[in-house]
Amino acid sequence: MEVIYCPGEHEDPRPGRGALPPRAWTDRTDAKQLRLNGDWRFRLSPTAAVPGGDDFAKAAFDDDSEQWSNLPVPSHWVLHGHGKPAYVNIPYPFPVDPPFVPTENPTGDYRYTFDLPKDWDLNSGKTILRFDGVDSWCKVWVNGTLLGTSSGSRVPVEFVASTALRAGANILAVRVHQWSAGSYLEDQDQWWMPGIFRDVTLLHRPDGSVGDHFVHVSYDHETGAGTLKVDATPSGRVVIPELGIDAPTGTLVSVPHVKPWTAETPRLYAGHLVTTGERVSLSVGFRTVAIEDGVITVNGKRILFRGVNRHEFHPDTGRAVTRETMLQDVLLMKRHNINAVRTSHYPPHPHFLDLCDEYGLWVIDENDYETHGFEQLNWQGNPSSTAVWKDALLDRVGRMVERDKNHPSVIIWSLGNEAGPGENIGHMADWIRRRDPSRLIHYEGDKTCKYVDMYSRMYVTHAEVDALGRRQEDPLDDPELDKKRRAMPFILCEYIHAMGNGPGGQAEYQRLFEKYPRCQGGFVWEWIDHCFKKTTADGREYWAYGGDFDEEIHDGNFIVDGLLFPDRTPSPGLIEYKKVIEPVAITYAGNGQVSIYNNRDFASLDDLIFTYKLERAGRGIAGGPLAVPAVGPRQTVTVPLPALSTTKDEQVWTITAVLAEDTKWGSAGHEVAWGQFAATEAPHRPLAPTLIAPVVDKAAGVVTVGPAEFSIASGQLIKLGQLPVHGLNLDIWRATTDNDRGQEYFEGTCWADVWKEANLDKVKHRVNRVAVDGNTFVVETRAAAGSYNRGLLTTYTWTAVEDNGVHLGVKAVPDGDWGDMVLPRLGVRVGLPTSLDQVSWYGYGPGEAYPDTRTGVKLGVYNLSVDDLQTPYVFPQENGSRIDVRWAELAGLSGGLRVEGAPLFSFAARRWTTEQLQAARHTTDLVPGNQVWLNIDYAVNGIGTASCGEGVLPEHQLRVAETEFSVILRPT
Ligand code: GAL
Numbered sequence: 023m024e025v026i027y028c029p030g031e032h033e034d035p036r037p038g039r040g041a042l043p044p045r046a047w048t049d050r051t052d053a054k055q056l057r058l059n060g061d062w063r064f065r066l067s068p069t070a071a072v073p074g075g076d077d078f079a080k081a082a083f084d085d086d087s088e089q090w091s092n093l094p095v096p097s098h099w100v101l102h103g104h105g106k107p108a109y110v111n112i113p114y115p116f117p118v119d120p121p122f123v124p125t126e127n128p129t130g131d132y133r134y135t136f137d138l139p140k141d142w143d144l145n146s147g148k149t150i151l152r153f154d155g156v157d158s159w160c161k162v163w164v165n166g167t168l169l170g171t172s173s174g175s176r177v178p179v180e181f182v183a184s185t186a187l188r189a190g191a192n193i194l195a196v197r198v199h200q201w202s203a204g205s206y207l208e209d210q211d212q213w214w215m216p217g218i219f220r221d222v223t224l225l226h227r228p229d230g231s232v233g234d235h236f237v238h239v240s241y242d243h244e245t246g247a248g249t250l251k252v253d254a255t256p257s258g259r260v261v262i263p264e265l266g267i268d269a270p271t272g273t274l275v276s277v278p279h280v281k282p283w284t285a286e287t288p289r290l291y292a293g294h295l296v297t298t299g300e301r302v303s304l305s306v307g308f309r310t311v312a313i314e315d316g317v318i319t320v321n322g323k324r325i326l327f328r329g330v331n332r333h334e335f336h337p338d339t340g341r342a343v344t345r346e347t348m349l350q351d352v353l354l355m356k357r358h359n360i361n362a363v364r365t366s367h368y369p370p371h372p373h374f375l376d377l378c379d380e381y382g383l384w385v386i387d388e389n390d391y392e393t394h395g396f397e398q399l400n401w402q403g404n405p406s407s408t409a410v411w412k413d414a415l416l417d418r419v420g421r422m423v424e425r426d427k428n429h430p431s432v433i434i435w436s437l438g439n440e441a442g443p444g445e446n447i448g449h450m451a452d453w454i455r456r457r458d459p460s461r462l463i464h465y466e467g468d469k470t471c472k473y474v475d476m477y478s479r480m481y482v483t484h485a486e487v488d489a490l491g492r493r494q495e496d497p498l499d500d501p502e503l504d505k506k507r508r509a510m511p512f513i514l515c516e517y518i519h520a521m522g523n524g525p526g527g528q529a530e531y532q533r534l535f536e537k538y539p540r541c542q543g544g545f546v547w548e549w550i551d552h553c554f555k556k557t558t559a560d561g562r563e564y565w566a567y568g569g570d571f572d573e574e575i576h577d578g579n580f581i582v583d584g585l586l587f588p589d590r591t592p593s594p595g596l597i598e599y600k601k602v603i604e605p606v607a608i609t610y611a612g613n614g615q616v617s618i619y620n621n622r623d624f625a626s627l628d629d630l631i632f633t634y635k636l637e638r639a640g641r642g643i644a645g646g647p648l649a650v651p652a653v654g655p656r657q658t659v660t661v662p663l664p665a666l667s668t669t670k671d672e673q674v675w676t677i678t679a680v681l682a683e684d685t686k687w688g689s690a691g692h693e694v695a696w697g698q699f700a701a702t703e704a705p706h707r708p709l710a711p712t713l714i715a716p717v718v719d720k721a722a723g724v725v726t727v728g729p730a731e732f733s734i735a736s737g738q739l740i741k742l743g744q745l746p747v748h749g750l751n752l753d754i755w756r757a758t759t760d761n762d763r764g765q766e767y768f769e770g771t772c773w774a775d776v777w778k779e780a781n782l783d784k785v786k787h788r789v790n791r792v793a794v795d796g797n798t799f800v801v802e803t804r805a806a807a808g809s810y811n812r813g814l815l816t817t818y819t820w821t822a823v824e825d826n827g828v829h830l831g832v833k834a835v836p837d838g839d840w841g842d843m844v845l846p847r848l849g850v851r852v853g854l855p856t857s858l859d860q861v862s863w864y865g866y867g868p869g870e871a872y873p874d875t876r877t878g879v880k881l882g883v884y885n886l887s888v889d890d891l892q893t894p895y896v897f898p899q900e901n902g903s904r905i906d907v908r909w910a911e912l913a914g915l916s917g918g919l920r921v922e923g924a925p926l927f928s929f930a931a932r933r934w935t936t937e938q939l940q941a942a943r944h945t946t947d948l949v950p951g952n953q954v955w956l957n958i959d960y961a962v963n964g965i966g967t968a969s970c971g972e973g974v975l976p977e978h979q980l981r982v983a984e985t986e987f988s989v990i991l992r993p994t
Contacts, residue, residue, distance in 0.1 A: 031161070031171060032070060032123070032127075032159040032171075032173075032199045032201075032202035032203065033121050033122050033123060033202065033203050034121065034203055035120070035121040035203045035206075035405075035410050035411050035414055036413050036414060037173065037174075037413055037414050037417035037418075038159075038170060038171040038172035038173050038174075038179065039170050039171050040168075040169055040170020040171065040181055041170050041172060041179045041180060041181060042150065042180040042181065042182060043234075043424075044177075044178070044180075044420055044421040044424035044425060045180075045233060045234035045235075045424055045425075046234055046235050046236065046424060046425065046427060046428050047178060047372045047425040047426070048302055048303070048428075049223075049373075050302065050303035051231075051232075051300055051301065051302045051303070052300060052301045052302075053225065053226050053227060053228055053231055053299075053300045054139070054141075054142060054225075054226035055223055055224065055225050055226070056136070056138075056139065056142070056223065056224040057221060057222070057223055058095070058134060058136055058194065058222040058223060058224060059094075059095055059096060059221055059222060060094070060095065060134070061092040061093070061094055061095075062092070062093055062094070062095045062132045062133060062134040062218075063085040063090050063091075063092065063093075063132065063133040063134070064090065064091055064092065064093035064099065064104070064130060064131070064132055064133075065078070065085070065089045065090045065091075065130070065131045066099060066104040066105065066128060066129070066130055066131075067128070067129045067130075067131070068126060068127075068128065068129075069125055069126060069127055069129065070125075070127045070129050070199050071125075072129055072131065072197075076161075076163075076197070078131045078133065078195060078197075079163035079166055079168075079195035079197070080166045080195075081165045081166050081193045083133070083195075085133045090133075093130075093132070093217075095132070095134070095218045095222060096155070096217075096218055096219045096220050096221060096222075096342040097217055097218070097219060097339065097340075097342050098157070098215035098216060098217040098219050098339075098340045098341065098342060099128075099130050099216060099217045100215050100216065100217070101215070101338075101339065101340055101554070104128075104130070105128050106571040106572065106573075107213040107214065107215050107340065107554065107571055108213065108214045108568075108571060108573040108576065109212070109213050109214075109552075109567065109568030109569075109571075109573065109576050109577060109581050110211075110214070110568070110573070110575055110576055110577055111211040111394075111577040111580050111581075112209075112211070112394045112395060112397065112398070112577075113395045113398060113575060114205075114206070114209055114395035115214060115573070115574070115575050116201060116205075118206075118395060118396070118399060118403070120203070120206045120403055120405070120408075121203035121206060121410075122203075123199075123201035123202060123203070123205060124201060127199050127200055127201045128199075128200040128201075128216060129197065129198065129199050129200070130197070130198045130200075130216065130217060131195070131196075131197050131198075132194075132195065132196040132197075132198065132218060133193060133194070133195050133196075134193070134194045134195075134222075135191055135192070135193050135194075136191070136192055136194065136224075137190060137191055137192075138187060138188070138189055138190065138192055138224075140189075142189075142226060143226070143228075144184060144187055144188070144189065146228055146229055147184075147226060147227045147228040147229045147230075147231060147299065148182055148184045148226075148227040149182075149183050149184045149187055149224060149225070149226055149227070150180045150181065150182055150183060150224070150225045150226075150227055151164065151169065151180065151181050151182075151183040151194070151222070151223075151224055151225075152178055152179070152180045152221075152222070152223045152224075152225055153172065153178060153179050153180075153196075153218065153220070153222055154178045154220035154221045154222075154223075154371065154372070155175060155176050155177075155178070155218070155219050155220030155341075155371070156172065156175060156179075156196070156198055156217070156218050156219070156220075157175035157176075157198075157200075157208075157215060157216045157217055157219055157341075158173065158175045158198075158199065158200060158201065158202045158204045158205050158208060158216060159171070159172070159173045159198065159199045159202030159203075159204055160172050160196050160197065160198045160199075160218070161196070161197045162181055162194070162195070162196050163186075163194070163195040163196075164183050164186035164187055164192060164193070164194055164195075165186050165187070165188065165192055165193055166193075166195075167185070167186035169181035169182070169183060169186065173202055173203065173204035173414065174204060174390060174414075174417065174418045174421060175204065175208055175368070175390060176208075176368035176369055176370075176390040177368075177369060177390055177418050177421035177422055177425065178220075178372075178421060178425055179421075180225075183224070194222075196218065198216060198217060198218060199216075200214070200216035203414070204414070206393060206405060206411075207390070207391050207392070207393060207405055207411070207414065207415070207418070207441075208368075208390060208391075208392065209392045209393055209394050209395045210366075210367040210368065210392045210394075210439065211367075211392075211394070211577075211580070211581070212333055212341075212367075212552060212581070213340060213341075213552060213581070215340045215341060217342075219340065219341050219342040220342065220371055221371075227299075227300075228299035228300060229298070229299050230256060230297050230298030230299025230300070231297060231299035231300035232254055232255070232256075232258070232295060232297050232299075232300050232302050233254075233255040233256065234254070234255055234424070235252055235253065235254040235255075235271075235295055235302065235428070236252070236253045236254075236427055236428065237250070237251075237252050237304060237306060237427075237428045238250070238251040238252070238253070238460065239306060239307065239308045239309065239310075239430065239460075240308065240309075240310045240460075241280065241282040241283075241308040241309050241310050241321050242310070243282070243310075243321045243322035243323070244322070245278075246278075246279050246280065247276060247277060247278050247279065247280065248276075248277045248280035248282070248308035249274055249275065249276050249277070249308075250262070250267065250274075250275045250277065250306060250308070251272065251273065251274045251275065252271050252272075252295055252304070253271060253272055254271040254272070254295055254297065256297050256298070257270060257271045257272055257297070258270075258271050258295055258296050258297030258298070259271065259295070259296050260275070260293065260294075260295055260304070261293050261294050261295075261296065262291050262292070262293030262304070262306060263292075263293065264291055264292070264293075265277050265280065265291055265293075267293065271295065277308075280308050281308075282307075282308050282309050282321045282624075283307025283308055283309045283379075283430040284309065284320060284321060284325075284382070284623070284624045284625075285325075285361045285362065285382040285383050285384045285431070286361070286382060286622055286623065286624045286625040287382070287624055287625050288307065288379065288380060288381060288382030288430075288431075289307065289308075290305040290306065290307050290379060290380065290430070291304075291305070291306045291307075291308075292304070292305060292306075293306060304428075305376075305379055305380070305430075306430075307379060307430025307431075308430075309321055309430055309433075310322075310460075311433045311434075311460065311461055311462060313462065313475060313476075313510075313511060316493075316509050316510065316511060316539075316540060317511045317539050317540060317542065318462065318476065318511045318513075318542055320384075320433060320623075321624070323623050323624065323655075324539055324542065324623070325384065325542065325623050326361075326535055326536075326542055326543045326623060327361065327362040327384060327513060327542055327543030327544060327545065328359060328360055328361045328362060328543055328603035329360065329361070329362030329363060329364060329384070329386075329543060329544060329545035329546065330355065330360055330362075330363060330364075330545055330546045330548065330549045330585065331363075331364045331366035331515075331516060331545045331546065331547050331548040331549060332351065332363050332364070332365060332366060332370070332548070332549040332550075333366055333367075333548060333549065333550065333552065334370055334371065334374075335550050335552045335588075337553060337554055337555055337565070337588040337589060338555075340554075343371060345373050348370075348371065348373055348374045348377055349377060350590060351374075351549070351550075351590075352374075352377045352378065352381050352383065352687070353381075353687050353688075354586070354590065354592070355383060355549075356381055356382070356383075356687035356688065357600075357687060357688055357692065358585075358592065358596055358599065358600040359599075359600050359603045359604050359605060359694065359695075360383070360599075360600075360603070361382070361383060361384060361603075362383060362384040362385070362386070362543070362545065363378065363383050363384070363385050363386070363545075364385075364386040364388060364436065364515055364516075364545045365385065365386065365387050365388050366388055366439060366516075366545075366547075366548065367388050367390070367391075367392050367438065367439040367440075368388060368389070368390035368391075369387055369388070369389070369390060369422045369425065369426060372425060372426065375387070375426055375429045375431060375432065376429075378429065378431035378432075379429050379430050379431045380686070381686055381687055382431075383431055384431065384433055384434075385429070385431045385432045385433065385434070386432075386433075386434040386435075386436050386464055386515070386545075387422060387426050387429075387432045387434070387435055387436065388436035388438065388439060389418060389419045389422050389435075389436060389437050389438040389450070390418055390422070390438075391415065391418060391419070391437065391438030391439070391441050392438055392439045392440050392441050393405050393406065393440070393441040393442060394439075394440040394441070396442060397440070397442065401442040401443070401444075404441070404442045404444060405441070405444075405446065406441045406442050406443060406444030406445075406446045406447050406467075407442070407443065407444025407445060407446065408444070408446070409446075411446060412446050412449055415446045415449070415450055416449060416450060416453055419435075419437065419438075419450045419453065419454065420453065420457075422435070423435060423454055423457060423458055427457075427458055432461065433461055433462065434461060434462045434463070434464045434476075435454050435458070435461055435462070435463055435464065436463075436464040436465060436515075437450045437451060437454075437463065437464070437465035437467075437468075437473075437474075438450075438465060438467070439466065439467070440466070440467055441467055442467055443467060443468065443469070447465060447467070447468055447473055448472065448473045451463050451465070451473035451474065452473075462475040462476060463475045464476055464478055464513075464515065465478070466478040466479060466480060466515045466516075470498055470500065470503045470507065471503065471506060471507040471510060472503060475510070476510050476511045476512070476513055477490075477507050477510045477511065477512045477513075478512075478513050478514070478515045479512070479514060479515070480514065480515055480516035480517065480547070481514075481516060481517055481519065481547075481967075481970055481971035481972070482514060482517070483971075483972040484527065484530050484531060484534060484972060484975065487512075487514070487531065487534045487538075487541055488534055488538075490512045490538075490540065490541060491512070491534055491537060491538025491540055491541045492538065493508050493509075493540060495508070511540055511542050512540050512541050512542065513541075513542050513543060513544060513545075514531075514543070514544030514545065515544070515545055516544070516545060516546075516547040516548075517531060517544040517545070517546065517547065517967075517971065518531065518544070518546050518547070518599075518967050518971065519547050519583055519761075519764075519967045519969050519970035519971050520546055520547065520548060520583050520584055520585045520593070520595045520596075521579075521580070521582060521583035521760040521761070521764075521969040521970070522579075522582070522583075522759050522760030522761065522895050522897060522899050522969065523594075523759040523760070523761065523870075523872075523875075523893070523895060523899055523900055523901050523965055524595055524759065524760075524761050524875060524965040524966065524967055524969075525546070525595055525761070525875075525965070525966075525967035525971070526761065526872060526873075526874035526875045526964050526965030526966045526967055526974060526975075526978065527874050527964075527965075527966060527967055527972060527974075527975055527978075528598055528599060528602045528874075528875070528877065529602050529874075529877045530874075530975060531544065532602045532603060536621075546585060546595075546599060547583060547970065548583055548584050548585070549584055549585055549586060550584035550585070550586040550587075550588065550590065551565070551581070551582045551583065551584040551586065551587055551588045551896055552567075552581045552582070552584070552588070553565035553566055553567050553581070553582060553588040553896055554566045554570075554588075556570060558946050562946045563946075564944040564945050564946040565582070565587075565588050565896040565944070565945070566944075567579045567581050567582050567896065567897070568580065568581055579760070579896065579897040580969075582895075582896045582897055583760075583969070583970075585599060587894070587896070588896065593893070593895075594869045594870050594871075594875065594878070594893055595875070597869055597878040597879075598875050598876075598877055598878040599878075600878065601695075601696075601877045601878035602877050602878070604621070604694065604695035604696075605620070605621045605622045605694065605695060606618060606619065606620060606621060606622075606627060606630065606679045606694065606695035607619040607621055607695075607697070608677045608679065608695060608696060608697025609697055609699065610675075610697075610699040610700075611660045614662055614663050614665070614666070615660045615661060615662050615663065616634075616648075616660065616661050616662075616663055616675070616677055616697070617658055617659075617660050618632070618650055618653060618658065618659050618660070618661060618677075618679075619653075619656075619657075619658040620653040620654065620655055620656060620657050620658070621656070622655045622656075623655055623656070624655055625655060626652060626653060626654055626655065627650070627652070627653045627679070628652065628682075629681060629682055629683070629685070630679040630680065630681065630682060630694060630695075631647065631679070631680060631681075631682045632647065632648040632649075632650045632661075632677060632678065632679050632680075633645065633646065633647055633648055633677070633678050633680070634646065634647075634648045634663060634664070634675060634676070634677050634678075635675070635676045635677075635678070636664070636666070636673060636674070636675055636701060637673065637674045637676065637881075637882065638669055638671045638672070638673050639671040639672055639864070640864040640881075640882055640883035640908075641883070643673075644664065646664075648661060648663075648677060649661070663675060663701075666701055666702070668702070669702060670705055671702070671704075671705070672700070672702065672703065672704035672705070672908075673700070673701035673702040674698060674699070674700055674701060674881055675698065675699055675700075675701050676696060676697070676698045676880065677696060677697045677698075678693055678695075678696045679693070679694050679695040679696065680692060680693050680694060681694060696880070698880055698881060704908070704925060706925070707925075709821070709823060709829060709924075710823050710824040710825075711797060711821050711822065711823055711824075711829070712728060712797075712822045712823060712824055713797055714728065714797065714822050715794070715796065715797050716794045716797070716798070716799040716820075716822075718734070718794060720734065723735060724740070725792075725794070725799055727798075727799045727820045727821065727822050727828055728821075728822025728823065728826065728827060728828045729742055729743045729822075729826050729827070729828055729992065729993050730742050730820060730822075730828040730991070732792075732799060732801075732820070734792060735792075736789060737789050737792040737801030737803070737818070738750065738751075739820075739852070742828070742919060742991055742992075742993045743826070743917065743993025744916075744917055744993065745854070745855065745917050745918070745919060745993050746855060747852055747853070747854065748852065748853030748854070748953055749851070749852065749853055750818075750830075750850050750851070750852040751787050751805070751850060751851060751852075752785070752787065752803070752805045752814060752816045752832065752834060752848075752849075752850055753785075753847060753848075753849055753850055753851035753936075753957060753959075754782055754785060754805070754814070754845045754846060754847060754848055755777070755782050755783045755785065755846055755847065755936055756846035756847050756900040756936060756962070756963075757898065757899050757900045757936050757937075757939035757940040758773075758774035758777070758846075758899060758900065758940065759899045759900050759965060759969075760897065760899060760969040761965055761966050761967055761968045761969045761973070761974075762774040762777075762846070762899075762900075762968075763775075763969065764966075764967075764968030764969035764970065764971075764973070765968060770968070770973055771973065772968075773844060773846075773963075773968075773973070776843070777846060780807055780810060780843065781807035781808045781809055781810070782807055782845070782846065783807075783936075783937065783940065784807055784808050785805050785806065785807050786805070786806060786807070786808065787803050787804075787805050787816075788803060788804045788805075788806070789801065789802070789803050790802040790803060790804060790815075797821055797822070798819050798820060798821045799819075799820040799821075800817060800818070800819050800820075801817070801818045801820075802815070802816075802817050803815075803816045803817075803818070804816065804837065805834075806837075806838075810838070811838045811839075812836070812837065812838030812839055812840050813836075813837045813838060814834040814835065814836060814837065814982075815834070815835040815836075815837050816832065816833070816834045816835075817831075817832070817833045818830060818831070818832055819831040819832075819833070823990055825992065826992055826993065827922075827990045827991065827992040828990065828991050828992075829924070829988060829989075829990050830850075830988060830989055830990070830991060831986065831987075831988040832850060832960070832985075832986065832987055832988065833984075833985070833986045834848065834984070834985045834986075835984045836982050836983065836984065840982040842981070843981070843982050844963055844974070844979045844980055844981055844982075845963060845980045845981075845982055846900070846962070846963050846980075847957065847959050847961070847962040847963065847980070848959065848960045848961050848962075848980060848985060849927070849928070849957055849958050849959030849960050849961075849962075849987075850957070850958050851936075851955060851956070851957050851958075852955070852956050852958070853953035853954070853955055853956075854912060854919060854953060854954045854955075854956055855914070855916075855953070855954070856914075856933065856950070856952060856953065856954055857914035857915050857916055858888070858912040858913060858914040858918055858919065858954050859887055859888045859889070859914050859954065860885065860886075860887055860888070860912070860913045860914060861885070861886055861887070861888060861891060861910060861911065861912050861913075861931055862883065862884065862885040862886075862910070862911050862913070863883070863884055863904060863907050863908075863909065863910035863911070863929070864881075864882070864883045864907065864908045864909050864910075865881065865884075865904055865905065865906050865907030865908055865909075865910070865926075866879040866880065866881055866882075866904060866905045866906050866907070867879055867880070867882060867884040867886075867904055868882075868884045868886065869893070870893055870901055870902045870903055870904065871903065871904065871905040872903060872905065872962055872963075872964055872965045872978075873905070873961070873962065873963075873964040873965075873978040874964035874965055874966065874974060874975060874978040875964075875965050876905050876906075879905070881906070884904075888912075888931050888932065888933060888954055889933070891904075891930070891931055891932070892932060894945050895945075896944075896945070897943065897944075898939055898942035898943070898944070898945060898947065898948055899939065900936075900939070901930075902930045902931075902932065903928050903929070903930045903957075903959070903962055904928060904929055904930070905928050906926045906928070907921075907923060907926060907927050907928060907929055908922070908923050908925065908926065909921065909922045909923065910929050911994060912931060912954065912956065913994065917993060917994060918993070918994040919956075919991060919992070919993060919994065920991070920992040920993075920994050921956075921958055921989050921990070921991055922989060922990040922991075922992070923989055924987075924988040924989055924990060927958050927959060927960065927987070927989055928957075928958075928959040928960075928961070928962055929956065929957060929958050929959065930956075930957045930959075931954055931955065931956045931957070932954070932955055933950035933951060933953075933954055933955075934948050934949065934950060934951055934955070935951065935953075935955055936955070936957075938951070958989055960985060960987035961980050961985075962980065963978070963979060963980040964978030964979060964980075965978075966978075
């Protein structure tokens with residue numbers, strides 16, 4: 023047999039060939055660099071066996087034929103018309119047969135012609151070619167000379183290119199396979215998107231230039247002294263003018279007084295490292311990371327992570343993110359009080375870490391490693407426990423640590439995500455411990471904490487966090503490991519799953535983090551929705567998710583779970599998170615005083631100014647600056663509020679802490695924290711009935727109660743003043759949220775299924791009796807869903823009240839067996855003319871809020887259009903409810919409706935029905951109909967975070983029970 027083709031190299035589980043040893047990454051050097059980003063020539067082939075073999079790499083190859091086109095680098099070719107992106111969460115999208123991959127293996131050939139700058143000296147030193155990210159495997163040639171191969175999509179690789187290069191024009195050729203052995207190590211929950219997606223750079227390395235350098239720092243919080251030692255090859259000098267340092271590399275320099283680096287106070291000292299051949303800029307941050315008494319400390323203090331998991335994502339460019347986008351992420355994080363990032367689940371573009379150093383964010387830098395698809399195979403053959411993968415794993419973790427070791431922001435190395443257990447995990451941990459003992463090691467998949475420095479979990483319930491806080495968790499079988507783990511700090515590397523409406527229950531988690539020193543906070547899953555724009559046949563844009571690209575295997579909208587919408591607009595979940603994690607707690611201290619607690623770990627509140635505002639029934643009546651004395655970290659002061667005048671109305675204080683001056687990340691006046699509390703409670707207003715009896719007109723078949731007109735036959739409200747009204751009925755249904763559809767941590771109740779099975783979306787209203795009883799008009803009904811014998815005996819009692827109003831009392835009494843059913847909502851729904859398109863209300867806002875997502879909203883008077891009341895979740899679902907509303911008015915060109923709570927209600931108004939909302943898959947499926955549907959709710963069920971995590975906490979559940987509520991309706 024003569025073998026003429028044997029698939030190959032890219033299925034080798036070992037690291038690539040020909041690369042230079044990894045080293046610290048920097049682009050701040052006086053050595054020459056040439057970015058090779060731009061329009062490259064590109065050809066896509068369906069398999070790795072490309073006709074013509076490697077011929078395309080030859081300098082003389084003709085890439086002008088029609089198979090070739092232009093493709094920007096960096097980019098993913100699937101976002102430029104060559105194939106499509108594909109989304110899968112856990113399973114591999116190809117047969118699991120490691121290290122082999124399918125023969126159908128999209129393969130991109132790239133060619134780029136560039137001129138070497140005239141002053142580039144090829145005869146001195148070396149010239150290196152660096153790729154910062156190629157997904158997933160590449161082979162590189164310069165002018166037809168092979169430089170090497172690389173696997174590891176999100177870690178850099180450098181090749182020596184000197185001898186292959188020549189003066190003038192040069193041809194760089196790269197072959198990239200979408201699938202490779204490395205794909206088995208890169209099964210993160212994200213889009214599969216191949217290509218050269220990060221920068222390509224040519225680096226001149228003059229003789230005597232820095233090969234590698236390692237900045238070692240420490241900070242002694244007791245003396246305020248720092249130490250600095252920069253190891254470098256070759257040796258040179260370290261110069262930090264501000265600290266008077268000019269010392270040889272490799273020596274430990276003590277600095278008696280230095281300002282430490284923390285995420286709150288990101289003090290960097292600029293300097294440089296000089297060798298005979300190069301001058302590299304340094305940004306030195308002095309800090310010491312440790313575990314003391316079972317908690318993670320930085321500079322001697324326990325820190326609390328208010329974190330997010332950040333994937334690199336942009337809706338136009340995928341994981342090829344620009345420096346502007348990276349900055350935008352950092353600014354958005356800082357402006358929303360976020361202090362920590364886990365770079366899930368791979369090292370980010372290195373520039374992002376420069377920004378974290380500069381702006382101040384704690385970073386868990388995570389290895390580009392996940393093998394989650396092996397879980398469904400009981401982890402059989404999993405690379406973490408298979409020797410053949412050891413070198414590849416050490417290679418990629420090494421490339422991360424070497425690249426990122428000089429960032430003060432990086433305080434924890436993570437070995438990867440969801441890659442099961444195994445000795446290779448231990449090998450990676452051992453290697454890091456030897457190379458960089460100054461940082462801590464994390465890996466959530468190490469359930470026994472054999473190899474790591476902290477106990478990390480995801481999506482743990484509040485109750486379990488509470489137990490963990492008390493170090494009362496269930497024991498491990500091995501008593502030694504149990505003892506070790508029980509003494510460790512605890513973090514939630516993922517929690518509160520930001521999919522769709524929610525996540526609920528944030529504030530309850532934060533209280534646990536603040537209660538138990540061991541619980542050092544968490545990282546929300548996740549920062550941004552990963553969606554791409556698509557357009558309907560009639561030209562309307564929508565956000566596409568898994569399955570929208572004809573993927574055979576996909577996980578639908580599970581990729582739409584960010585605190586930011588795909589265009590980086592903050593979602594209500596982020597507004598809630600900003601408030602829940604705010605660094606100042608402002609609460610009423612009693613006796614006309616406000617208590618101000620500095621919830622920061624290091625910084626005072628000197629950067630903030632405080633103001634107060636007093637509102638009466640929603641109207642501002644007083645306000646001004648509030649003098650607050652200096653408050654150190656974790657200290658409280660109490661400050662008297664101005665004197666109050668007595669009034670019969672509800673009065674509310676709002677105290678706000680804003681930036682006193684412009685900072686790097688926010689302008690003066692930016693709101694950092696606030697507190698709101700009652701100054702005088704809302705008075706109880708007794709009903710003012712008119713004592714006018716309902717007027718019955720049997721001939722016309724109607725009854726009139728004040729401004730309201732009813733049908734005798736149906737008992738239905740038909741008109742309010744001149745306003746036609748459609749079907750005011752009890753409503754217990756909502757378009758299910760992702761969290762309703764979730765199963766409480768995969769084992770509990772999926773309420774959406776229970777509600778569907780119970781036909782709660784198909785409630786019928788049988789009229790039992792329509793009666794006039796003295797001054798009231800009474801309609802007795804039984805609201806019940808098909809197929810079951812349970813229902814709600816519902817009585818609507820209507821009474822005319824002063825000022826042209828009608829009081830509606832609703833009483834709902836459970837009938838039959840409801841078990842322990844939770845209801846989506848309990849209230850009434852009414853259809854109104856579409857002309858009523860403007861809403862104002864006095865209640866909480868301006869955003870939506872549910873019982874367990876209501877921390878971030880403020881009591882006030884708000885105005886929004888019906889359209890702007892909607893939260894445009896990518897996957898349409900229940901949204902837009904406003905909570906604890908005192909009154910709401912819907913107005914339009916011709917008349918309107920005012921609803922007054924007796925005392926409070928929630929409302930939602932939309933131009934489509936709940937049924938249409940339930941049926942929609944994309945926002946463009948929602949088409950306004952001929953009614954505005956108004957839900958006036960006594961209560962709505964909480965939201966929870968069961969799309970991945972815990973469901974609605976009992977105190978936020980709407981259980982079936984006898985209920986009475988009332989509102990007053992007035993035509994306006
Ligand atoms: C975790 C995983 C994340 C993401 C999340 C659910 O298990 O680490 O990558 O899949 O679940 O959205």
